[in-house]
Amino acid sequence: MKKQKNYPLYEVTKFNDFKEVLDIAVKEDGDNFAFKYKDSVNSDIVHEITYKQFRNDTFYLGTALKNKNLSHLHIACVGENSYEYVVAYLTMLNSDGVFVPIDRELPMTDIINVLNDSDSEVVFYSKAFENQFKDNINKLPNIKLFIGFERAEDEGIFLSYNKFIKEGEQLYNNGDISYVNITPVKQEMKLLVYTSGTTGMAKGVMLSLHNLCSLIYYGLQISTVYDTCLSVLPYHHTYESVCGLLVSIHMHATICINDKLRNVLKNLQLFKPSYIYLVPAFAESFYKKINASIVEQGKEKVFKNMIKVSNNLRNVGIDMRKTFFKSIHESFGGRLRKIVCGGAPIRPEIGQFFDDIGISLVNGYGITECSPLVSVNRDKFNDFNTAGVKVPCIDIKIDNVNEDGQGEICVKGDSVMIGYYKNESETAKVLIDGWFYTGDYGNLNEHGQLAITGRKKNLIVLSNGKNIYPEEIENYIMSIPYVSEVVVYAIKDTNGEESALCAEAYLNDEMLNEMQITTPLENLKKDISSVCRMLPPYKQIQKIILRKEEFDKTTSKKIKRGNIIKNY
Numbered sequence: 001m002k003k004q005k006n007y008p009l010y011e012v013t014k015f016n017d018f019k020e021v022l023d024i025a026v027k028e029d030g031d032n033f034a035f036k037y038k039d040s041v042n043s044d045i046v047h048e049i050t051y052k053q054f055r056n057d058t059f060y061l062g063t064a065l066k067n068k069n070l071s072h073l074h075i076a077c078v079g080e081n082s083y084e085y086v087v088a089y090l091t092m093l094n095s096d097g098v099f100v101p102i103d104r105e106l107p108m109t110d111i112i113n114v115l116n117d118s119d120s121e122v123v124f125y126s127k128a129f130e131n132q133f134k135d136n137i138n139k140l141p142n143i144k145l146f147i148g149f150e151r152a153e154d155e156g157i158f159l160s161y162n163k164f165i166k167e168g169e170q171l172y173n174n175g176d177i178s179y180v181n182i183t184p185v186k187q188e189m190k191l192l193v194y195t196s197g198t199t200g201m202a203k204g205v206m207l208s209l210h211n212l213c214s215l216i217y218y219g220l221q222i223s224t225v226y227d228t229c230l231s232v233l234p235y236h237h238t239y240e241s242v243c244g245l246l247v248s249i250h251m252h253a254t255i256c257i258n259d260k261l262r263n264v265l266k267n268l269q270l271f272k273p274s275y276i277y278l279v280p281a282f283a284e285s286f287y288k289k290i291n292a293s294i295v296e297q298g299k300e301k302v303f304k305n306m307i308k309v310s311n312n313l314r315n316v317g318i319d320m321r322k323t324f325f326k327s328i329h330e331s332f333g334g335r336l337r338k339i340v341c342g343g344a345p346i347r348p349e350i351g352q353f354f355d356d357i358g359i360s361l362v363n364g365y366g367i368t369e370c371s372p373l374v375s376v377n378r379d380k381f382n383d384f385n386t387a388g389v390k391v392p393c394i395d396i397k398i399d400n401v402n403e404d405g406q407g408e409i410c411v412k413g414d415s416v417m418i419g420y421y422k423n424e425s426e427t428a429k430v431l432i433d434g435w436f437y438t439g440d441y442g443n444l445n446e447h448g449q450l451a452i453t454g455r456k457k458n459l460i461v462l463s464n465g466k467n468i469y470p471e472e473i474e475n476y477i478m479s480i481p482y483v484s485e486v487v488v489y490a491i492k493d494t495n496g497e498e499s500a501l502c503a504e505a506y507l508n509d510e511m512l513n514e515m516q517i518t519t520p521l522e523n524l525k526k527d528i529s530s531v532c533r534m535l536p537p538y539k540q541i542q543k544i545i546l547r548k549e550e551f552d553k554t555t556s557k558k559i560k561r562g563n564i565i566k567n568y
Helices: 018-029 051-067 083-093 108-117 127-135 161-173 209-222 238-250 261-271 280-296 300-315 326-331 348-357 424-430 470-477 509-514 520-531
Strands: 033-038 046-050 074-078 098-102 120-125 145-148 158-160 189-194 204-208 228-231 254-257 275-278 338-341 360-366 373-376 394-399 407-413 435-444 450-455 483-492 498-507 541-547
Touching (some): 018 051, 018 083, 018 209, 033 051, 033 083, 046 051, 051 083, 074 083, 074 108, 083 098, 083 189, 083 238, 098 108, 108 120, 120 127, 127 145, 127 158, 145 161, 158 161, 209 373, 228 261, 238 254, 238 275, 238 360, 254 261, 261 326, 280 300, 280 338, 280 348, 280 509, 300 348, 394 435, 450 470, 470 483, 470 498, 483 541, 498 509, 498 520, 520 541
Parallel strands (some): 033 254, 074 098, 074 120, 098 189, 145 158, 228 254, 228 275, 275 338, 498 541
Antiparallel strands (some): 033 046, 189 204, 394 407, 407 435, 435 450
16 A cells, blocks of 8 residues: 555635624525434434524524523523424524533432532433423522423423424524624623533533534644535534534535434434544444454455555546445444544554455544634644544644653643633643643644643552553453453552552454353453554553443443442
8 A cells, every 4th residue: 555645734614603603604505405314203204404404403493592582591401303403503693692511321419419500501312301300390490491392382491392493494584684793702601511521520611602603614634624524423412513503504415314323223224424423432333243254254354455456446536435345334224424533532453454355434623612622633644543633723732741752632722612611720720821632641642642641630650650551452352252341450469559550341242142151251362362463561451340331431331430440
């Protein structure tokens, strides 16, 4: 394969705010579909919404809010991904208020805490939360209105979204342009996102309109998207709500809303997207399913030969990947060109696999406090061992570099948050002289690509002074086909010092059966020894524990490591 080099930035249409983004979309592609989604009652029906209709819906909802003197407030939203959720989101981005997305998987006590801490006064919600809100109304003294997406009629302060937006439509059509005339202030908070921390109360990250606009404009200069996406990840995460939704809207793409996680493969077939945003666990799952299918059919040798022939042809300018691997492409809908992965580093062999079959898999790195993108690989400058090049509107420095060349990743620039809401002490810990200290370790290579080593809080320091990032070893172990989840942590000796490493794993029973493995612990010991053979002695696993259940996870599907660490 020819060595890749970085190349000029993509040209991106400039804009001042997301009102202008919608205006440009309507002017250039007003009759193009902005959204497609299945009907909630009859999944055989697919609704199609044009950009013109989408912008109008934000006008109607905003006019209703403005008419009731609500548009300047902190307005929260909790519920499943839906078209109505996106209308509420863009309506608030273009208002004089603040949008507060809430993780729908949080316990109600935490949802109540977030609503109160964020000073929210209106809540958009899906049906699943209505009874809980009614039962806890006395704990939410600041909430003026609850607006239910599925509610048919008004009942006290519980209003019907459909009736509410119809009121706004009537007002707008009668000449009320009070909402449309709002000019949001770019440097003020526009999005208040609560992080899904694994310990203690989550912090509210304050992102300004300037943060969000900068991220979209400059992010698209290094990583472009195409005409249709499948929107899978939850909208309370900035990865999907900013990198997914706002990027797609500015590119006038059609956003197809996935209804249920178990339907992802089915919806890839239905909507036939050209790109998709995922977390590495999805890509890992796709990779293992495809490989399992190849093994089951006894085609490993044929597949490897096809890759070799395909790559030789690519070296002379002939790309036959869509033909050679047609059946795999058809399983993704037939049009998938790009998978963007974020949330954690991805194993290099997975990136190489997708590249070999003709789907560009690019890994990026981000954090909510940076709106969230920090770096991303480029389609034609893609190093699977890194998280790519920085977004042009920021600077990166590596602080307090150790003997292995690793240090804390620090970010400064237009997409870095204002701070934590009502929490100056926590803000002061991470924002120092304009630099945001991410708490992640990594390094920049000679090409300016960022490699992520692991989380600062997960760092293991052995009694011999050696530093170990458990994520590195976990990546090796995850290459074992029947390993579903693994956590590596230190074993403490009788003196309480971290002296050796333990791997605790949850295995895939279905894969064990397919591979006819009857002694999983013995097999795992042998396979871990094999995949980790290139690591130095102090990084070798000394103890293995098999779990009967999956690990506890945060709502963003990250394993709660603090619940696992044991003393021995």
